[in-house]
Amino acid sequence: MHTISVENYLKAIYHLEQRDGGRVKTKSIAGALDISLPSVTSMLKSLSADDLVVYERYKGVTLSESGRLAALKVVRKHRLIELFLVSTLDYSWDEVHHEAERLEHAISDDLAARIESFLDFPQFDPHGDPIPAADGTLPSREAHALPLSSLASGSMACLERVLDQDPELLRHLTRIGLVPGARVSILEVLPFDGQVNLNIEGSDEPTSVSRALSNILIVTPL
Ligand SMILES: [Zn+2]
Structure with a gap:
């Protein structure tokens, strides 16, 4: 298990890669997480030492293979939690993101797998975002979207x-x-x-x- 802070960095880099395509700028991460540039830079060095990102000064950062899998694991938990809250506890889709932001760091892989099976292996969350499988693969619908x-x-x-x-x-x-x-x-x-x-x-x-x-x-x- 990584710390909550590490998980949030990996997730932010994953989302920024999706949004911008390719390398992510240190400044974008600082903006997304509302953290100062020097703190982001020092975290990126430590993530790079742990082989979770590929970081080159002035060139930005990309997730390594293990970093990507770790990010997808958090995204998976987040989206399963959102769907679980909407489909079983009558939450509406505008209420669940905030809850999932915290719970995504708390639940085990096993609990995520049980929620997934309870919901009968859903592919998309209430916002239509794809839910990664346990091995990190994403359902594809994006081709025509x-x-x-x-x-x-x-x-x-x-x-x-x-x-x-x-x-x-x-x-x-x-x-x-x-x-x-x-x-x-x-x-x-x-x-x-x-x-x-x-x-x-x-x-x-x-x-x-x-x-x-x-x-x-x-x-x-x-
Ligand atoms: Zn969300």
Whole structure:
């Protein structure tokens, strides 16, 4: 077991790699974890000594194979906990991230495996994020998935995933019915600011989604 701090670093680097693709800058890690640059640098040296990251000064950092597996293990626990809370304890999807941030460090691999089996080996959490298997493999759906912002008017799509867990945003999405599984048809994409006007199946009124929001809503075209 790694310390909570080490787990949070590995997880942050994993998410930043996913977001930015490739090497992660020290500054991005400092921003994500709200920690000073010198502290991040000294932690990266220690992670590198433990062979969890590959770190070159001024070039940034990537996870080593063992670092990646350790990060995926934390991500796995986080997402299983979120789904467990939503499906068994009536939490809503905007309430679970905060709980999972703490519990992900507390539960054993065995408890995670039992939750996974109790939930019948789910592939995605309530936000549509893929749940890594115990060996670190990720379910693939990502091949056809793309941000809502890349669709043209007239197309139809199913919402798969929301790339932000801000509770206020999630409650807003719940209110307008834009939750994973929702089917939408694009009425219009405004050329000057990228606002998307769309119909959500089951609602009478069209909805508009800002450019920024449409970038973090991941859909599969139908
Ligand atoms: Zn979460």
